[in-house]
Amino acid sequence: MAEVPRVQLLLTGDELMSGDTVDSNSALIARELAGLGLTPCRRVTLGDDRQALAREMSTLASDANVLIVNGGLGPTIDDLTAAVLAEVADSGLEEHPDAVSHLEQWCEKRGLVLNAANRKQAMLPAGCTLIPNPVGSAVGFSMVVSGCLVLCTPGVPGELRAMLPIILERLRERFGITLQKxxxxxxxxxxxxxxxxxxxxxxxxxxxxxxxxxxxxxxxxxxxxxxxxxxxxxxxxxxxxxxxxxxxxxxxxxxGDTRIAEAVINLARESGITLSCAESCTGGMIASMLTQIAGASDVFPGGFVTYSNALKQSVLGVQASTLESEGAVSEATVKEMVSGALDASGADLAVAVSGIAGPGGGSAEKPVGTVWLAWGDRQRVETVCLCWPVERVLFQTMVAAAALDVLRRRLAGIDKQSSYFDQRRMR
Incomplete structure (x- = not known):
């Protein structure tokens, strides 16, 4: 490698400062840069303050070989990146014809009329080089400022992800990067x-x-x-x-990026097995995780969110006597939920969960975080009682993933009990 560039990041947007949006883009950029053996040495986050952005952009560019600016390329008045970079570079703004062409094609595909607000995204620093955006309306752009290559990218994560391979290739070419992680x-x-x-x-x-x-x-x-x-x-x-x-x-x-639901869907498709789920405490998260995977409909006809005892009875056929004697959070209830899900969906394999997500509702016998899982087919249903005494959303996330994991293991023919059962099992 001829030169190991010093890389810095500038993230922009009031929504990042207020906490309305959680910054995942800097992590994504850092992970992709790692493939080139590069690590950002500094990361700065600023709101939509023109003067502050200009000062920071100038400072960072003077102390780096590469500055990646993320955000502020949209059509509204608080999207300031292009104007600020033009000021810092003393280049002025001009309408870039290729950016206009991109906007026209983007609007045409969606049956939209290119309005003045969207056209603002084509007003870019004079002399800049475009970075194509395969997904969104805002092109990225780059230019050299104080010897630093400044790369401006949109804040929408999906658009950034689609543009990063182009950016990485330009970094390889500019800095002669051949040694790659x-x-x-x-x-x-x-x-x-x-x-x-x-x-x-x-x-x-x-x-x-x-x-x-x-x-x-x-x-x-x-x-x-x-x-x-x-x-x-x-x-x-x-x-x-x-x-x-x-x-x-x-x-x-x-x-790679394999998600647990993806593994379940793939295994089910390979085995020709259809799946269903019956959810109480997870409120539909298991079904949501499954249906986020393209092609899930091949193996997942549907699931059931039966939060109340009345719906457990009317939709899944859970016996009133079971709920009265054992309670909703019990082995008997989740076993009947599995049977009901199999019957109602016609699926081959199902999982059911019922638990206490908190923060209230627990007892000495069944503390907050308790959950019963059942999974199986018409011949064999297995159960386990676990406890995740964590905040509500994390509890739901982990229980939904555990439900998918027991399906994964069943589909993969893994008979070995998971080690987290021993760690989380109710004593």
């Missing part, structure tokens, strides 16, 4: 970050330094990354991959 990402469920790290340390204390092991914790999945920077180290990484398969095999969902 090769990252293998494994998606897992049911593993904690510290537990996974300790298992690796205990079982492979001689882990090779050529293969960088790292973790990215999230809800509901944990990502494990194996990175090398030389082609000749790939066989060594494969050996490390085999070690992790041995340690965490039944917890590994897939590679």
């Amino acid at each position: 090769d990252i293998l990402r494994l998606q897992t469920f049911g593993l904690g970050e510290s537990t996974a790290q300790q298992l690796v340390v205990d079982n492979h204390p001689d882990w090779p330094e050529e293969v960088v092991l790292s973790f990215r914790a999230g809800a509901p999945q944990l990502e494990i990354k194996l990175s090398v920077t030389r082609a000749e180290d790939r066989p060594l990484r494969e050996q490390c991959h085999d070690w992790l398969q041995s340690l965490f095999g039944d917890h590994i969902i897939g590679e």
Whole structure:
């Protein structure tokens, strides 16, 4: 590599400062830059303040080889990036004909009329180079300021994601980047970050330094990354991959960006098995996660959100006597919910959940965080009672993922009980 560029980020928007929008774009940019062996050395977030943006943009450009500006390319008066960069570069604004053409095509595809507000997105710094936007209306653009390559990108995550491959290719060309980090990402469920790290340390204390092991914790999945920077180290990484398969095999969902629902859908499609779900405490999150996957309708005819006891009875056929004697959060109830979901949907395999999401409603016998899961077909239904004493939305997220995970294991023929059952099982 001829030069290792110093990279800085500038995120813009009042919505980021107020907390109305959570910044996920800087993480996305950083992950993609890592593939080139680059790490941002500074990240700044500012609201829609023209003077503050101009000062910060000038300062960052004078202290970096690359400045990525994210946000502020929309059609409204608070979208200031183009005007501010033109001021900092002392270039002036002009209507870019290729940006106008892009807007016209974008509007035509959607049956819209190009209005003055949208046309504002074609007013760009004179002399800039466009960065195509395959998804949205706002093109990106770049120009050199004080020797720094400034790349301006839209704040919509999907648009940024679509444009990043173009940006990475331009960075490769400009800085002669040939040494590239090769990252293998494994998606897992049911593993904690510290537990996974300790298992690796205990079982492979001689882990090779050529293969960088790292973790990215999230809800509901944990990502494990194996990175090398030389082609000749790939066989060594494969050996490390085999070690992790041995340690965490039944917890590994897939590679890359695989989501747990995607793994379930793929396994069901391969097996020719249809699925359903009966939800109480998760309020439809299991069905939502499944239907986020394209082609889910091939194997998922539908599910049922039966929050009240009355609907558990009328929709799923749960017996009133069961609810009276055992309660809604009980093994007997979720088993009957599975049977009802199988009958009502005609599916081959179903999962049911009923629990106490909190913050109230718990008792000494059934504290907040308690959940019963049942899953199975018309011949065999399995159950487990777990406890996730966490805030409500995280509880729902983890329970929904656990429900998908028991389906994944059943479809994959994994008989081994998940280790998180022992950690979360109600005593």
